Every structure is written in C-alpha cells, then in structure tokens.
Amino acid sequence: MHPLRRKRLMLIIYIMLIIAIVVGLILYALRQNINLFYTPTQIINNEAPKGVNIRVGGLVEVGSFKRESDSLKSEFSVTDTEESIVISYEGILPDLFREGQGIVAKGQLTPENRFIADEVLAKHDENYMPPEVKEALEAKGYWQHDQQSQSTY
Amino acid sequence: MSVYQAIKHWWHKLGSPVHFYHFAGRHLKWTSLLALLCYFTGLTWGLAFAPADYQQGNSFRIIYLHVPAAALSMGVYVSMAICCAIGLIWKMKLTFMVARSLAVIGAVFTALALFTGSVWGKPTWGTWWVWDARLTSELILLFLYLGFISLSEALPDRDTANKASGILAIVGVVNIPIIHYSVVWWQSLHQGSTIFKFAKPSIATEMLWPLLIMMLAFSLLAVSYVFLNTRTQILKQRIKRL
Numbered sequence: 401m402h403p404l405r406r407k408r409l410m411l412i413i414y415i416m417l418i419i420a421i422v423v424g425l426i427l428y429a430l431r432q433n434i435n436l437f438y439t440p441t442q443i444i445n446n447e448a449p450k451g452v453n454i455r456v457g458g459l460v461e462v463g464s465f466k467r468e469s470d471s472l473k474s475e476f477s478v479t480d481t482e483e484s485i486v487i488s489y490e491g492i493l494p495d496l497f498r499e500g501q502g503i504v505a506k507g508q509l510t511p512e513n514r515f516i517a518d519e520v521l522a523k524h525d526e527n528y529m530p531p532e533v534k535e536a537l538e539a540k541g542y543w544q545h546d547q548q549s550q551s552t553y
Numbered sequence: 554m555s556v557y558q559a560i561k562h563w564w565h566k567l568g569s570p571v572h573f574y575h576f577a578g579r580h581l582k583w584t585s586l587l588a589l590l591c592y593f594t595g596l597t598w599g600l601a602f603a604p605a606d607y608q609q610g611n612s613f614r615i616i617y618l619h620v621p622a623a624a625l626s627m628g629v630y631v632s633m634a635i636c637c638a639i640g641l642i643w644k645m646k647l648t649f650m651v652a653r654s655l656a657v658i659g660a661v662f663t664a665l666a667l668f669t670g671s672v673w674g675k676p677t678w679g680t681w682w683v684w685d686a687r688l689t690s691e692l693i694l695l696f697l698y699l700g701f702i703s704l705s706e707a708l709p710d711r712d713t714a715n716k717a718s719g720i721l722a723i724v725g726v727v728n729i730p731i732i733h734y735s736v737v738w739w740q741s742l743h744q745g746s747t748i749f750k751f752a753k754p755s756i757a758t759e760m761l762w763p764l765l766i767m768m769l770a771f772s773l774l775a776v777s778y779v780f781l782n783t784r785t786q787i788l789k790q791r792i793k794r795l
Contacts, residue, residue: 408642412723423727427738435740436685457740494679496608504742521679526747528613528756530604 437504440483443513450509456485457504457523465499478503489517496522570647570787577780585777591770599763606760615673617763621771623666624749626694627729629659629775633701634726637719647783649715652722653705654782658775660698667691678742686735687743690728697725 401409427434437457438448448454458478464486465476475488476499487505497503502523507516566572599617606613633655640648670688671681682688701718708714736745748754754761 405642409638412638412641415720416723416726419724419727423731427731431739434686436683436742437740439740457742494677496677519680521683521742522677523742524608524677524744526744526755528606528616528747528760530757530759531607532604533757534607 439480440478440485441480443485443509443515444483448509450511453506453508455504455506456487456509456515457502458484459502460497460499462499478505485513485515487515487517487520489520491518491520493520494522496524568643568645568647570650570790573647574784574787577784581777581780581784584773584780588770588773588777591766591773595763595766595770599760599767603760603763604757609677612673612676615669617767619666619669619673620748620764621768622662622669623691624768625771625775626659626662626666626691627732628772629655629662630694630698630722631726631729633659634722637715637722640715641719641723646711646715647787649705649719650783650786651779652719653702653786654779655775656698656701656705656722657782658778660695660702662771662775663691663695663698667695683742685741685743686739687732687741690732690735693728694725694732697721697728701725 437455440456440458442448443456448456456478458480461477461479461484464484465474467474471490472492473488473490474493475486477484477486479485487507489505489507497520502525504521504523505515505517506519506521509515567576595617600614603614605611633652636648636652636655639645640652667688670691674683675681701722704721705714705718708717733746733749735741736743747756748761748764756764
C-alpha cells in the first residue's frame, strides 16, 4: 500500500477507535438512564427513587391478577423471578396483557414499595410460530412458560 | 494473468465513472426486475399464506416490512461508510457518488422501519413510541443519514463536501453496534433478535421463508437504486463540466 494511503487508513481507524471509546464511556456512565425500567429486585433493594415517575418491568405473576367488578381498577404483581412487586392500575390494559406476560408499567412508587401505574405496556418475545405449533409443543410438554419468557423482561 | 490481478483489474476499471456507468446500466434491468419479483412473492406469501402468530395473530405480519427495512437500514449505513472510507483513502470520486445514493435509500429504509415499528407497537405494546434504547438509537440513525445528505449538499466545493460528509459517515458507524445490542445491553421494551443472533432463528420455518425473500427484495431495491442514482450523478457531473 502506498505510504500516504496507509497513513490515511491509519488515521481513519484511529478516529474510529477514539470515538468508540468516548461513546462507550458516555453510555456506560448513563446506563441507568438508558435502561427503560427498573426490575422488582432493584426496587426491593431501594435503587429506585420514590415519589417520581419511573417505569418498572417484569412478568405478571400467574394467579396474581385481580380486577374490581364495577370499575377498571386492577391489581397484579410483577416478578423478575427473584423478587416481586404489587402494581395497581386503573384503565384499559393492552391486548397482549396476560398472566406470565412481560409488561412495563409507568407510575410512581409509594413509600411502602407499592407501585401506582398510570400506563401499562405489554412486551412480547422474539419467538414467532403458528398457534398449532404452540399447542403441539404444549401437548408434548416442551413448552415451559417461565423459560420461554425469561428473555422478555 | 493471475486471479488476484484479474480482480484488481476489474476493481480498478469499476472505479472509473465511465466504466461504472455502463456496468450499472447493463445490470440495472435484472436487479430491478428481480427486486419487483421478490417483493411480489414475499408480500403475497407473507401477508396471505404464512400462518398467523400464536400470540399476536395477524398483526405480526408487519414484520415482513419492519424487519427487512430495519436490517437494511443498518446494512446500507455500513456500506455507505465503507464507500466513504475507500473514497477518503484512495481519493476516488465514484465511491462518494455511490455513498450519496446509499444515503438516500438508507434514510428511506430507516424512516420505514420507524414508521412500521410505530404502527406495530400500538396494537401489541400499547404505545406508538417510547424512549427505549432501540427506538432512540434507530432515530439517531435517521438523523445521521439526514445529516450526511445535508452536509454533502450544503458545501459548494465537491471535494470539501465529500471529505466532511465522509468523516461524518465513518464516525456514525459507532451507532450500528449500539442499535444491534441495545436490546441486550439495556432493559428495553423492544424484544431481542429473532434472526440475527448466534442461534437458530426463533421463528417458524414457514414464517421465515417469506421474511428472507423480503430481505432479498429490499437488498435488490437498494442495489437498483444505487445503480440508477449513481448513473444520474455521473451524467450531472458531465453536464457541469461542459
């Protein structure tokens, strides 16, 4: 390679390396701000601020969902399989909301670690399959809900 | 003549605008026809014949536009930056023309990915937009494309414009791994990768095939557009010189 071209190539690689390091450090410093939500474990460990708007994410615990019969008020707990936290919400839940599903709720934390949500969003996973395949997997016992949705919160 | 020399000869010839003009003109016809065929096959198969998803039902079908647009928005950016790097190192004018063509089609793909993602997010997640790491970094990609296009058009001197926009393109490459790994590094609403990971794609085969055809369709569209637009740029430059 021509020495001048080699010099320009090295300069470009050098610039890219510096930029990558700078951006990497900035993102590392801001990591908690980039995370969209806190996990229940972080909340139990008091890592989340109370009384300000935050988001919490996790799986809706199976058997925890309760709805009042005469209003849109509902209550359920979300878990990251280690800790869990109770969320109360008034409003319409997204179509994909169900027990075992990953969700992200926006709202405020009360001093006794209850979460009052004003918005609930559903996560979905990266697995796509026809309903018959899912039924076949379930019938053969290959479908483990916990394992399937581990990656979704 | 050895194989190495043959490749070198072909590459050098391709670097000349006149030769590229004829090369692109010869191949434009079949790339665009094949792109059209792939779009037709992929969309019909994906929208009408592929089975519905067990969880999302029919709304998952927007994947056939969203995933190829998003994947190609990143692929096109990397190609654009490589073109700029070659142009800066070897002082080739043609690669900058190719980069400018890539920027336009890349910006269109990014906008399409953001739009289809938003339309998909409303029924499944429950929101059009959230300042999630994946969504935000893809939006930054759109701004990088628009910045590149404006910068390369704004400066009156061609060489200065090429240099400035080329450096912007190269610096912006740092955003590409951030987009890809945003769902791994941070907690996000967007789910993880279905196809681009070191594991078996987590999508049923009969859903995967039309998706792969759509990716081919988007790639061929990008190639066809680059051929067409670069030819136009070569002609424009000729006219200017007259």
